[in-house]
Amino acid sequence: MLLTQIALNALALGSAYALVAIGFVLVLNATTAVNFAHGEGVVAGGFAAVALAILLPPDIPIPGLLLLPGVLLVTALLGLAIGALAYLPIRKRPPISVFVSTIAVGIIIANGLNATFGAAPRTAPPLIGVGTIEFLGASLSRQSLAIIGITAVLMSGLAMVLQRTQLGRQFRACAQDPEMARALGIRLTRITMISFALGTAFAGAAGLLLAHQFFISPSDGGTLILKAYIAVVIGGWGSLRGAAAGAMLIAFFEVGVATFSSQPLAEGLLYIAVLLVLFFRPQGLFGEPQQVRV
Amino acid sequence: MNARTSMSVAGGAALTIYALFFASSYDQRILTLSGIYVILVLGYQFIFGHAGALSLAQGAFFGVGAYTTGILGSKFGADFLLTFPLSIVVAATLAALVSLPVLRLKTHYFALATLALSQLLLLVAINWEPVTGGANGLPGVPPVTILDWKLTRGLPLLTFVWAIVGMAMVIAHMQMRAGRVAAFTVMRETPLAAPSFGIDSGMLRLRAFLLSAAFGGAAGALFVHTNRVVSPETLGFGVMITCLTMTVVGGRFGILGAVIGALLLTHLPEWFRGFDEYYLVAVGILLLAAVVFAPEGIVALIAPAKAPHENDKPSLHTQSKRASATKPSRLALEAIDLAKSYGGVRALDGVTLSFGPGEIVGVIGPNGAGKTTLANVLTGLTPVDQGTIRLGGRDITNTPAHIIARMGLARTFQTPQLPNALTVRDLVETTQRAHGMSPAADEALDLLTIRSIADARCDTLPHGLRRQVEIARAIATNPGILVLDEPAAGLSPDEQDEIAAICISLSASGMAILLIDHNIEFLSPCVSRLICMEAGRVIADGASDETLTNPDVRNAYFGVISS
Amino acid sequence: MRTLPRLVITFATGMAAILSLVTTSHAEPLRVPVLVPITGFLSLEGTSQKNGAELALVGTDVSFSVIDTATAPEIAINAFERAVDASDVVSVIAPMLGTQMLALVPLADEFGIPLITVSGTAKITELGSPNVYRFFPGDAVVKAAQARYAVEELDASRPAIISQTTAYGQSGRAALEANLRRIGTPPVFQESMDVSVKDMLPVLLKVRDSGADALLLQLHSGPTALVIRHAKALGLDIPIIAGSAMHQPETAALLEPAELKGVCAESGSSPVSETSEEMQAFVDAYRRSFDREPDAFALGQYDGAQMILAAIAAGAQTADAVRSHLQTARHEGLAMTYKSDGKGNMAHSAVIICYDGTGRVPQIVKRYENLTGVLLD
Incomplete structure (x- = not known):
């Protein structure tokens, strides 16, 4: 019963992290660039939920789930802005320039939110109500179940788009070989901008999912991008499956290992585990081994 | 004096006058901090700029230096002459300890490993309260004290820090002379091929990593003396991000870039204080603008460099101190029963072959027959699963590629592996230096009649010339064995004839040549023997006519047509 | 939303502030710079500090400017050096982050300027400095x-x-x-x-x-x-x-x-829970000025700033005079009665x-x- 609860919490937290990490990989695969403002995308999603909830009449309790389309829209637009300002002008330059241009965008978003909303952590409405559901002797939090459910829907939607649609095929082509994709007539700029919109919207959705249960504050972006980066690399650079697995690994340490040790120890053990994985699998969990081909 | 040097001198003079006569005590403090960041960034340029590795441990080395000085200073009041060198040594030792498992990792895997290391150290600093003071850190770090001489805040400290910055610049300059910069460039831009040119990538990376750690430790030590307190923020990710940002905004190579990045990023937040709670938004906007308008660093806008070495003028006019030997060493290469699998695919399956001085041996075979794998295995780029390779009678099986190259085995690649930023002469001479020879490119360039392009950058060359440059680089070290992987691909018939003629003249002087190609018209006139491969096996090995008429070969090559 | 106009106004005032640096002022009022974290993870508490100090100092003869200290010690030192560059600084409102206080104390001693803070960190009053004054119970x-x-x-x-x-x-x-x-x-x-x-x-x-x-x-x-x-x-x-x-x-x-x-x-206190008339007036004024609810950090900083004003009203014109007032006087603040224990702990009630x-x-x-x-x- 206890273990069920720990597992459910880990799964819920891991789901939210996985959305962040997958959004990061979507941009990465379309552009080969690291979007360091991605953590602020999560924060922006959380604050979009907070702001939308304020705009709605306060006496009718609106479930947070209904805010999802609005949050996705706002953060998709934010993603377009990030792509247009911080990526497109320098896309032919060393990828590390994009690293820093997106760091700059992150500074702008975080401090803009801090100055307008204030520094206090905020909370968004619960997704589908509060409380627990009794199941097989374990009390399962509605909020956790909702986080897992919404994540599952969003991820299946993404998988459908990637596998069944023309857009998805173009996406995968760009991820494998951008030069070839361009030669085949795929409009790279369009794919790039869509990836920024989609990737940031995924981050925004995670922001909404996290904002009730775990709150959101303007300075949260830094730790979130760190977690996404760890998840994506340890999973295998560019692998969507790997990113989700990496996110679950982090949540397993934060919730599972922390239960049986202590929080600082669990964090230390996570980093040691990361180093061990890299020692035995230098290409990450789901990464392709790098072959010499010159 | 070129434009960049005169600009640096003028800027330095202006800054000195400002610091001495116009700067308030606050301005002097910001300048002192800038100087410390210059040292940090100079260090980061080694690993991030020259070695091209995204290290996220520079902040950790900074913090380790900071804590070494902080703990010894605040608890024991130790002298600067002890704490400063010790801070450098501790940081460099840490780098040495982790280098073995970490430095072999590629790209973002290396970045993550260095990040995990930094985060571990941060955890220790926060949670080991009795030693580190925990999150509060340790107050009461003494000012810089050298044998009872205490350095006061303001101008004395500013002068002292910038004197150390000067020393750091001299060390960085000496470490990064033109020749070594070029070797780093080859390693960074053609990482997979670099060992085949005799470049010991492992040593270069290690050197860069240790230097970056030592500089980071020095900067951290000075930082603690400047703030008189050491706290976990020195180990935090913030320092790393600051350092990375300074390096990218200023410039990834060269002293001027480090100075510009550090000065700008330290002053930027101070300039925008008037915007109250929006000042960091303003900083972000300006930072974004800086990267968008100067993606290669501001230094590239001020004085565009044609190649990333502003330290030295390339040795354009110091050629031919000693003429290189004209006769290649006579070597034979022997491969016995080589096998290599990728996953389930047997790329090489029991390959045995040998050739010696004066021979030109052609290797043909359909796509996927294992020809390039053979070249990679023979030159040591790819380890074999089984079998033996002998070079001049010595067993070189699974010997590192740069050692094999230095023993006299040179090669070219299917796609020419030329770093964009180097000139043809620098490229050739870098290879010669890596082989322990004096740089003298002219002879090799003359042999291919491309001396006229000696000072052109490689990225400006058309395809045909790129192949010739590759061959010139390969023969410039007078190798006993030359392996050419599809040298004629994409060349005009005239150019092909030229390459064939060069091969014939080289073999006449005693070089052994392995020519891998599809093109039988190109191979037939010049080879003394022709080997045909299919599915990782040698299916024919003999005189040109024999091999071409062999039924297995006809079947493999023209299978679809002849059956 | 009114974000955009606010942004424009702030940028305009920012520009004006930069301009005002160029056109130097002639009168030299006493200064009490406010150095608090208004960005980073402690900006919630830092903003309370800022607001409390501002509420006390606005409309007085004392001149003040707010400088962000973020979360790192060196930024606090930068802010301090920038603040004390001007003459007539009689006291500094200092950040509540303990690490930053530890970094500022040696400087405060060197310049002889008392620091007024609401940091709870025990260590800051254990350094033997005569320049730390804590207006929140430690x-x-x-x-x-x-x-x-x-x-x-x-x-x-x-x-x-x-x-x-x-x-x-x-x-x-x-x-x-x-x-x-x-x-x-x-x-x-x-x-x-x-x-x-x-x-x-x-x-x-x-x-x-x-x-x-x-x-x-x-x-x-x-x-x-x-x-x-x-x-x-x-x-x-x-x-x-x-x-x-x-x-x-x-x-x-x-x-x-x-x-x-x-x-x-x-x-240390809970302003919104109190019913006394003076406290109600403080809470109302705070809400009007900042559109927020006051907390004990804001009130502590308000009381601290009031004590400096009291020192000036009692004739203190220098940092030394303000310090001796802080060392010896008893101050009836809104939250409680403040008096130094000899180490700079001013607040003794919770x-x-x-x-x-x-x-x-x-x-x-x-x-x-x-x-x-x-x-x-």
């Missing part, structure tokens, strides 16, 4: 109140502590444990955690398994609310006595009144607040006056 006071309330009023015999791995958390944790030991009820469980921790289930399960009968917190605002929310969700039914972060209205705003039922916390489950405004259930005995002199 850990020695509030942690005694927290421990005593748990043990004496709530009959806890097996307390557990959850603290943050920050300067605030570590300093408070040590004081809390010492106080619990002194009154014979050492903690049965302790754990420290990072501010970024999201799920509190792991630590709460350990608290439950330890058989603790009271949970004492020393956490920042967000984590405090997280622990309370997750403890209620887990059904962990033991009293929670939180640290001073709980009394901040922003913390209570994160939770539903029902979740807050039975939660108590220590604080309150315990509790939430009854009907709203987000707590009641003051217990006042611990003059815990150090200094005020009797």
Whole structure:
């Protein structure tokens, strides 16, 4: 019963992290660039939920789930802005320039939110109500179940788009070989901008999912991008499956290992585990081994 | 004096006058901090700029230096002459300890490993309260004290820090002379091929990593003396991000870039204080603008460099101190029963072959027959699963590629592996230096009649010339064995004839040549023997006519047509 | 939204501020620069500090400017050097982050300028500096109140502590444990955690398994609310006595009144809970000026700034004169009576607040006056 609860919490937290990490990989695969403002995308999603909830009449309790389309829209637009300002002008330059241009965008978003909303952590409405559901002797939090459910829907939607649609095929082509994709007539700029919109919207959705249960504050972006980066690399650079697995690994340490040790120890053990994985699998969990081909 | 040097001198003079006569005590403090960041960034340029590795441990080395000085200073009041060198040594030792498992990792895997290391150290600093003071850190770090001489805040400290910055610049300059910069460039831009040119990538990376750690430790030590307190923020990710940002905004190579990045990023937040709670938004906007308008660093806008070495003028006019030997060493290469699998695919399956001085041996075979794998295995780029390779009678099986190259085995690649930023002469001479020879490119360039392009950058060359440059680089070290992987691909018939003629003249002087190609018209006139491969096996090995008429070969090559 | 006009106005004032640096002013008023963290993870508390100081200083002859110290020591030092570059600085409102205070104290001593802060970190008044003045009860006071309330009023015999791995958390944790030991009820469980921790289930399960009968917190605002929310969700039914972060209205705003039922916390004061006329006037003025609810940090900083104004009104025109006033005088502030204990600890009283489950405004259930005995002199 206890273990069920720990597992459910880990799964819920891991789901939210996985959305962040997958959004990061979507941009990465379309552009080969690291979007360091991605953590602020999560924060922006959380604050979009907070702001939308304020705009709605306060006496009718609106479930947070209904805010999802609005949050996705706002953060998709934010993603377009990030792509247009911080990526497109320098896309032919060393990828590390994009690293820093997106760091700059992150500074702008975080401090803009801090100055307008204030520094206090905020909370968004619960997704589908509060409380627990009794199941097989374990009390399962509605909020956790909702986080897992919404994540599952969003991820299946993404998988459908990637596998069944023309857009998805173009996406995968760009991820494998951008030069070839361009030669085949795929409009790279369009794919790039869509990836920024989609990737940031995924981050925004995670922001909404996290904002009730775990709150959101303007300075949260830094730790979130760190977690996404760890998840994506340890999973295998560019692998969507790997990113989700990496996110679950982090949540397993934060919730599972922390239960049986202590929080600082669990964090230390996570980093040691990361180093061990890299020692035995230098290409990450789901990464392709790098072959010499010159 | 070129434009960049005169600009640096003028800027330095202006800054000195400002610091001495116009700067308030606050301005002097910001300048002192800038100087410390210059040292940090100079260090980061080694690993991030020259070695091209995204290290996220520079902040950790900074913090380790900071804590070494902080703990010894605040608890024991130790002298600067002890704490400063010790801070450098501790940081460099840490780098040495982790280098073995970490430095072999590629790209973002290396970045993550260095990040995990930094985060571990941060955890220790926060949670080991009795030693580190925990999150509060340790107050009461003494000012810089050298044998009872205490350095006061303001101008004395500013002068002292910038004197150390000067020393750091001299060390960085000496470490990064033109020749070594070029070797780093080859390693960074053609990482997979670099060992085949005799470049010991492992040593270069290690050197860069240790230097970056030592500089980071020095900067951290000075930082603690400047703030008189050491706290976990020195180990935090913030320092790393600051350092990375300074390096990218200023410039990834060269002293001027480090100075510009550090000065700008330290002053930027101070300039925008008037915007109250929006000042960091303003900083972000300006930072974004800086990267968008100067993606290669501001230094590239001020004085565009044609190649990333502003330290030295390339040795354009110091050629031919000693003429290189004209006769290649006579070597034979022997491969016995080589096998290599990728996953389930047997790329090489029991390959045995040998050739010696004066021979030109052609290797043909359909796509996927294992020809390039053979070249990679023979030159040591790819380890074999089984079998033996002998070079001049010595067993070189699974010997590192740069050692094999230095023993006299040179090669070219299917796609020419030329770093964009180097000139043809620098490229050739870098290879010669890596082989322990004096740089003298002219002879090799003359042999291919491309001396006229000696000072052109490689990225400006058309395809045909790129192949010739590759061959010139390969023969410039007078190798006993030359392996050419599809040298004629994409060349005009005239150019092909030229390459064939060069091969014939080289073999006449005693070089052994392995020519891998599809093109039988190109191979037939010049080879003394022709080997045909299919599915990782040698299916024919003999005189040109024999091999071409062999039924297995006809079947493999023209299978679809002849059956 | 009115964000855009605000942004424009701020940029305009920013430009004006830069221009005003060029066109130098002639009159030389006394200065009290305000150095507080208004960005980074402590900006909530720092903004309270700023607002409290501003409310006291606006409209007086004293000139002040706000400089952000963010979260790193070197930025605090930069801010200090920038602030004291001007002449006639008689005192500095200093950041509440302990690490930054530790970095500023040697400088304050060198320049001879007293620092007025609300930092609770024990160490800052233990350095022997005559320039640190703390207008919020230090850990020695509030942690005694927290421990005593748990043990004496709530009959806890097996307390557990959850603290943050920050300067605030570590300093408070040590004081809390010492106080619990002194009154014979050492903690049965302790754990420290990072501010970024999201799920509190792991630590709460350990608290439950330890058989603790009271949970004492020393956490920042967000984590405090997280622990309370997750403890209620887990059904962990033991009293929670939180640290001073709980009394901040922003913390209570994160939770539903029902979740807050039975939660108590220590604080230096709780402006929104008080009913006296003077306090009501302060709360109203604060709301009007900043569109926010005041907390004890704002009030402490307000009282501290008022004491400087009192010193100036009493004729102090230099930093030395202000310092001697701070060292010797007794100040009747809004929150409490302030007097230095000789080390710069000005505040000696604490309150315990509790939430009854009907709203987000707590009641003051217990006042611990003059815990150090200094005020009797």
